[in-house]
Amino acid sequence: MGREIESIVNILTYYKSLGFNELPAKFIESFLRARKQSYLSLQGATTPVKSRSSIQSAGSMNLKDEIYIEAELEKIKEEVGKCTKCQLSKSRTNPVFGEGNIKARLMFIGEAPGVDEDRQGSPFVGEAGKLLTSLIQKMGFKREEVYITNTVKCHPPNNRDPLEEEVSSCFEYLKKEIEIISPKVIMTLGKVATYVLMGMKGKIKELAISKIRGKVFSYNSIPVVPTFHPAYLLRDRKDKWLTWEDAQEALKYIKNHS
Ligand code: URA
Ligand code: SF4
Numbered sequence: 001m002g003r004e005i006e007s008i009v010n011i012l013t014y015y016k017s018l019g020f021n022e023l024p025a026k027f028i029e030s031f032l033r034a035r036k037q038s039y040l041s042l043q044g045a046t047t048p049v050k051s052r053s054s055i056q057s058a059g060s061m062n063l064k065d066e067i068y069i070e071a072e073l074e075k076i077k078e079e080v081g082k083c084t085k086c087q088l089s090k091s092r093t094n095p096v097f098g099e100g101n102i103k104a105r106l107m108f109i110g111e112a113p114g115v116d117e118d119r120q121g122s123p124f125v126g127e128a129g130k131l132l133t134s135l136i137q138k139m140g141f142k143r144e145e146v147y148i149t150n151t152v153k154c155h156p157p158n159n160r161d162p163l164e165e166e167v168s169s170c171f172e173y174l175k176k177e178i179e180i181i182s183p184k185v186i187m188t189l190g191k192v193a194t195y196v197l198m199g200m201k202g203k204i205k206e207l208a209i210s211k212i213r214g215k216v217f218s219y220n221s222i223p224v225v226p227t228f229h230p231a232y233l234l235r236d237r238k239d240k241w242l243t244w245e246d247a248q249e250a251l252k253y254i255k256n257h258s
Pocket of ligand 2: 080083084085086087088089095152153154166169170
């Protein structure tokens with residue numbers, strides 16, 4: 001058996017041992033991409049990776065880890081695609097799963113997909129998304145280098161705030177995304193994302209983000225920096241400079257850990 005075929009067989013055997021009966025198309029993409037960069041080192045891979053937290057450094061992540069993470073995310077995305085756990089499944093056109101770099105050190109969590117996102121099936125692609133992209137760039141990143149997701153994955157009718165039971169139903173997906181990406185720092189955009197990570201039920205509607213931003217808290221040992229939602233900043237620009245302060249705070253955690 002040639003070396004190349006042998007590597008493919010090893011990879012497939014490895015994934016079968018992890019419980020995958022099918023592999024997403026992304027697997028092939030990653031495989032080919034990695035081969036181009038010629039750092040294939042999968043022969044003999046037998047130890048399943050449990051989660052990103054067991055992978056020490058994004059920089060040193062090998063192909064096995066990368067493929068595993070992509071496959072895990074794809075599995076959750078598929079679940080979200082079929083999800084009818086809350087009533088938002090009836091109002092959505094497309095579920096909107098998180099997008100971005102699987103090695104992202106910086107993760108943004110918004111509230112819920114808007115009309116544009118619902119139409120296109122991608123997070124933050126409308127006006128609020130443009131503002132978010134410009135913040136990301138000011139922070140020194142390309143949009144593709146960070147990971148962007150939402151608290152609920154389906155568009156609420158008339159752009160209303162997601163209800164607490166919708167947020168709770170959807171939390172399972174967000175929780176897994178955070179675990180798999182395992183960023184160095186999370187920026188929550190607005191109060192819904194902030195309070196869900198703080199585990200504050202029942203108070204989502206009452207508390208203003210202006211009262212909570214400026215402090216850093218922790219979710220499963222990951223620092224969380226709350227800030228204003230970009231859609232709010234589009235309506236009221238006066239707090240934009242505070243978002244920049246929050247961004248500076250978030251950057252400290254990345255610099256301290258790179
Ligand atoms: N607002 C959000 O919270 N998320 C999006 O994806 C778009 C707008
Ligand atoms: Fe499922 Fe979340 Fe969509 Fe509700 S919002 S249907 S829980 S994916």
